[in-house]
Amino acid sequence: xxxxxEKSAQPKKSVKRKKTAKGRKPAKTKQNKKRSxxxxxxxxxxxYSVRRAMRIPIxxxxxxxxxxxxxxxxxxxxxxxxxGRYQTELGASVKYGFLDRPETxxxxxxxxxxGIMRPKSEGDETDGLRRAILxxxxxxxxxxxxxxxxxxxxxxxxxxxxxxxxxxxxxxxxFKAILEESLVDAKLVEKHGGKSRVxxxxxxxxxxxxxKESFERLEKSAKVKKGDSCFVMMPFASPTGDYFKxxxxxxxxxxxxxxxxxxxxxxxxxxxxxxxxxxxxxxTVLVAELTGxxxxxxxELGLAHALKKPVVxxxxxxxxxxxxxxxxxxxxxxxxxxxxxxxxxxxxxxxxLSAISNPQEAxxxxxxxx
Numbered sequence: 001x002x003x004x005x006e007k008s009a010q011p012k013k014s015v016k017r018k019k020t021a022k023g024r025k026p027a028k029t030k031q032n033k034k035r036s037x038x039x040x041x042x043x044x045x046x047x048y049s050v051r052r053a054m055r056i057p058i059x060x061x062x063x064x065x066x067x068x069x070x071x072x073x074x075x076x077x078x079x080x081x082x083x084g085r086y087q088t089e090l091g092a093s094v095k096y097g098f099l100d101r102p103e104t105x106x107x108x109x110x111x112x113x114x115g116i117m118r119p120k121s122e123g124d125e126t127d128g129l130r131r132a133i134l135x136x137x138x139x140x141x142x143x144x145x146x147x148x149x150x151x152x153x154x155x156x157x158x159x160x161x162x163x164x165x166x167x168x169x170x171x172x173x174x175f176k177a178i179l180e181e182s183l184v185d186a187k188l189v190e191k192h193g194g195k196s197r198v199x200x201x202x203x204x205x206x207x208x209x210x211x212k213e214s215f216e217r218l219e220k221s222a223k224v225k226k227g228d229s230c231f232v233m234m235p236f237a238s239p240t241g242d243y244f245k246x247x248x249x250x251x252x253x254x255x256x257x258x259x260x261x262x263x264x265x266x267x268x269x270x271x272x273x274x275x276x277x278x279x280x281x282x283x284t285v286l287v288a289e290l291t292g293x294x295x296x297x298x299x300e301l302g303l304a305h306a307l308k309k310p311v312v313x314x315x316x317x318x319x320x321x322x323x324x325x326x327x328x329x330x331x332x333x334x335x336x337x338x339x340x341x342x343x344x345x346x347x348x349x350x351x352x353l354s355a356i357s358n359p360q361e362a363x364x365x366x367x368x369x370x
Contacts, residue, residue, distance in 0.1 A: 043171045045138035046092035049181035050129050053092040057099060057113040068108035096132040129186035130201060139179055141165055143188065144214050145354075148200035148331050148347050150192065151180075156327060164358065192318055197332065202346065203339040218353035224256040224284070230352055231279050232261045233300040233311075234289035247341060248287060251348035257284065262300075280304050285355045285362070287348065290315040290322075290330075298322070310355040310362035312348065329354075329361055 046053055059077035060069060071090065075082040080089075090107070093099045098113040112135075116128035134140045142165055151157060157176070161167040167175045183189040183198065190197045230252045235241050244261055252259040260283065262276050280286065280303050288301045288311050304311050305325075313330040315321050321330055331351060333344045355362035 043168050043175075045167070045175055045178065046095040046136050047088045047174070047178070048092040049178050049185060050096055050132050050136075051182070051185040053089065053096050053098060053132075054113065054116065056090060056093050056107070057109050058117060060107070060109055061114075061117055066109050066114070068102055068106055071105055071107060074107055095136050097135040098132065126187050129182075130188060133182055133186055133188070136182075138165055138167065138175070139182060141214065142179060143183070143198065146198045147202060148198065148333065148343065149329055150195040150197050150326075150332075151189075152329070153327055160361070200343050200347070203342055215350055215353070218350060218357060219256070221357035222255075222353040224353070224356065228257045228284040229260050229279075229282060230255070230257040231283035231286045231304075232259055232289070233286060233297045233304070234261065235292055235294040235297065236263055240289060240291055243289065247344055248289075248348065251345040252287070252352060254345070254349040255352045257352065276300060277303060280309065281307060283309065285309070285352055286311045287352065288313050290320045291317055293320045301325075305364040308363055310359040312351045312355050312362055314344070314348065325364065328364065 055078055056074050059079075060066060060074055063077035064073070069077070072082050074090070075086045078086075080086050090099070093113075094101070094107075097110055098116075099107045100110050102108050112128055112131060116125050116132075119125045119128075133143060142161070145165075152160065158172050161172050161175060162169050180189070180196065183196075188199050188201065190199060232244060232248050232252070234244060234248070244259070248261075249259040260279055262272065262279065280300065283304075286304050286309055288297060288304070290297065290301075290313060301311065311328070313321065313325065313328055314333070315330060316333050316335060318330075318332065329351065331344070331347050333340050333347075337343070351362075
C-alpha cells in the first residue's frame with residue numbers, strides 16, 4: 001500500500017521519464033504507416049485457381065443434376081468436409097461467377113459454369129475461364145494491368161502486387177501462384193524467351209475486357225495538367241513511322257496529353273539535337289517505339305533515362321528490346337492480330353497514365369551508390 005501511495009504522489013512527467021527506449025513505441029513514420037496499411041489489407045482474390053474452383057459446380061452437376069442445393073449438400077457432392085477449407089473453396093467459386101446464391105445457405109450453378117462444363121463449341125471452355133478471371137477481384141485488375149506485357153521479374157512483381165494492388169504482404173506468393181495457374185488454365189499466357197507474356201484478349205476474342213474503370217482510376221492518380229506533353233521517340237520511315245498519327249497521337253490524346261515527335265513543326269528550325277533535348281526535357285512522360293532497333297530512338301532513349309524521365313516502351317519484337325531495359329514494362333503488339341491497333345491505342349493510353357502516377361515502373365533504376 002505504501003508503494004502505491006508513493007507512486008501516485010509522483011508527478012506524471014517523472015513517470016514518462018522512467019520509460020526506457022526499449023519500451024517506447026516506434027515513431028509512426030510514413031514508411032511504417034504504409035507497410036502497416038498494406039499488411040492489414042484484405043485478400044479479396046479467390047483463394048483457388050480458376051480450374052480448381054470448378055470442383056463444387058462439377059459436383060452439383062454430376063451428383064444433383066445441376067439443381068440448386070444447400071451449402072452442406074454441395075460439400076457432400078464433392079466429398080469434402082463442411083469446414084473452413086470448403087468455405088474458402090465455395091467463396092472462390094462465387095467470386096469467379098461459377099455459383100450464385102438464390103437464397104441464404106443455398107447455391108446454384110451459373111450459366112458461365114454450365115458453358116465451361118458442357119461446351120457447345122471448341123472455344124466455349126476457354127472463353128468461359130477467361131470471363132471467370134475477369135470476374136475475380138484483384139486477379140482481373142492484375143490481368144488488365146499486364147495484358148500485352150511480360151510479367152515483371154522479381155522483386156519488382158511482388159512489390160507491385162503489394163504496393164499497387166493491395167495484395168497483403170503475407171499473401172503475395174499465394175496470389176502469384178493462383179494468378180499464374182489461372183492464366184495457364186485460361187490460355188492467357190505464353191512463354192517468350194523464358195518470360196511469361198500475358199495475352200491481350202481485350203477485343204475480337206469472344207471476351208470483353210472492361211478497362212474503363214481502371215483507366216478512370218489512372219486518370220485520377222496521374223493528375224495530368226493542361227499543357228503536359230508526351231514526347232514520342234520512333235522511326236520516321238514507313239510503316240512504323242505512320243503509327244504516330246494512327247496509334248500514338250490518339251492514344252496520348254486519350255490520356256490528356258499533347259503528343260510531340262521530333263519531326264513536328266516545333267523542330268523546323270534550329271539544331272535538331274538541341275530541339276530533341278528540349279522536347280525530352282519538357283515532356284512529362286515519353287514513349288519509345290523500339291521496333292527495328294533504330295539508332296536515333298536508342299540515342300533519344302538514353303537521353304530520357306539520363307534525365308530520369310518515365311518512358312513507356314513499345315515493341316512488336318522482343319528481340320528489339322535491349323537487355324538492360326527489359327526490367328521496365330514493355331508493351332508488345334502483333335500486327336498480324338486484326339485488332340492490334342485498337343488494343344495498342346488502349347494500352348499506350350493506360351501505360352502513359354500509369355507511368356505518370358507510378359514513375360518507378362517506367363524509369364531506369366539508378367546504379368547502387370558505392
